[in-house]
Amino acid sequence: MTQADVVPRVNEIETQIVDATRDLIADRGLPALSMRAVAERVGVSATAIYHYFDGKQDLVDRVVGSAFARFGEYMESAMDCHPRGSMERVRALGEAYMSFALENVAYFRVIFSIQIAHPRDLADLPGGGGYPILRRAVVEAMESGAMRRADPDLASLFLWSTVHGLVTLVLACRLEPRDECGESPTPQGLFELFGPFLREGLEARDGGSS
Amino acid sequence: MTQADVVPRVNEIETQIVDATRDLIADRGLPALSMRAVAERVGVSATAIYHYFDGKQDLVDRVVGSAFARFGEYMESAMDCHPRGSMERVRALGEAYMSFALENVAYFRVIFSIQIAHPRDLADLPGGGGYPILRRAVVEAMESGAMRRADPDLASLFLWSTVHGLVTLVLACRLEPRDECGESPTPQGLFELFGPFLREGLEARDGGSS
C-alpha cells in the first residue's frame, strides 16, 4: 500500500527478465530464445536488457545459475528421506537426478549445453551442485560398510556418469524400453533395473546368477 | 583430360558443401555455422545451397549422417583387435567410444545435439550405429561365460550409459582428474579406472576388497 510496494524495487525488473528468459527457454527451447521476445514479455525494449546484463550469454548464464540452485535443493530433499550411510540414500540421489532432469528438461539441457570456463573441480561442473551431496552419501555408505571401499571421487564419478549417461540418452531420443528390453516403462524404472549391475557388477562370478 | 574430368560430376558440389559444413562445425561450432560462410568456402552464393538442400537443418543432418558412418567404422575396427566373447572386446568398445568422442568433439556434439524424430529403437539413437556392435559383443561375452547372464539390451544400455555419461561430463568441462581423484590424466584413463566398478560392482562383499 505504501509507495515502496508500488514502485519497483531494486533489481525487480532484473528478476522479471531472468524469469521471462527461463520461461521462454522452457517453452520454446534455447535456440529459439531471442532478446526481443524476452523484452516483449517483460514489457520493455530489447535494448533495456543490456542495462542489466552484458548480453545474451550473460542472461542465459544467470538462468543457469538459478537452475543450479534449484537442482541442489532437489537433491538435498531427495536424500533426506533415507538413512545416512545406506545404499538406498545413494540410489535415491540417482533417482532424484533422473527425475529432476526429466521434469526440468529445459533447465537440464541449458545446464549441459554451456561450456564451463572455470572448471578445475568436479563441483564446478554443470549440475555439480549435486556432486558434494553425492560424494558425501558415497563416503558414508563406504564407512557404514554398505559400499565397498574405493576412491570416493572415482566411485561418485562412476555413479554420476552412469545416471547422467542414461538421462542424456533418454533425452536424446525420448527412449522408451520396449518388450524385449524390459517391462518397466519409465526412465526411472530403467535406472532401477541398473541396480543389480551397479551393486554386483557385470563380470560372471562362480555360482552367482542372481 | 576429357570433358568429363573438367566439368564437375553429379553431386560433386553437393559433396563440397557437406565437407565445408563439416569443417566449419568442427572449427567454430554448430551455433556459429552460417549458410553464407559455407557458401563462401565452397565458392558459390548462399542461395545456391538451397538448390541441393532443403535448408540449414537438412544440411546439418547430412553432416550428421556422415559422422554416423565414420563412428560405426571406428567401433568395428576397435573391436576386431580382441577375441570374440572376451571382456576385453567389450572394454575396447567403451574405449573406442571415448576416443571417438574426444577426437571428434564437433561430430559428437552435433550428433547428440539433434533430436531424433524417428526413434523407437536403440539402434536409431544418435550414435546408435555402434549399439548393435556393442550388443553383439555383450551377448558373446555372456555366452562365453565372461559376463554374467542378464538381459543383453539392459546390460548394453548400462555400459553405454556409463561411458556416454563420462564422455559428456568430460566434454562439458574438459574435466581433468587431479591428485585426490586419481593419478591417471587422460579421460581414457578414467574409463579404465571404472573397470573394477563395472566388473565387480559397488556393493561391499564378504572378504572382497580387491
Place this chain on the structure above:
DNA sequence: ATCCGTACTTAACACCGTTAGGTTAACACC
C-alpha cells in the same frame, strides 16, 4: 539551478535463414 547517474528509449548496423525471380547453358524433340 546545475550536475549526475539511473533507467530507459528509438534508430541503426551487420549479420542471419530463406524466398522470389531472373539468367545462363545444356539438352531433347519436332
Place this chain on the structure above:
DNA sequence: GGTGTTAACCTAACGGTGTTAAGTACGGAT
C-alpha cells in the same frame, strides 16, 4: 533450326537476430 524444359546458378530482398550509439526523462545531491 527453332522451341520448350530443366539444372544450376545468380542478385535482391524480407523479416528476423544480437548488439551498439545516441538521445531522453527523471530523481536526487550539491
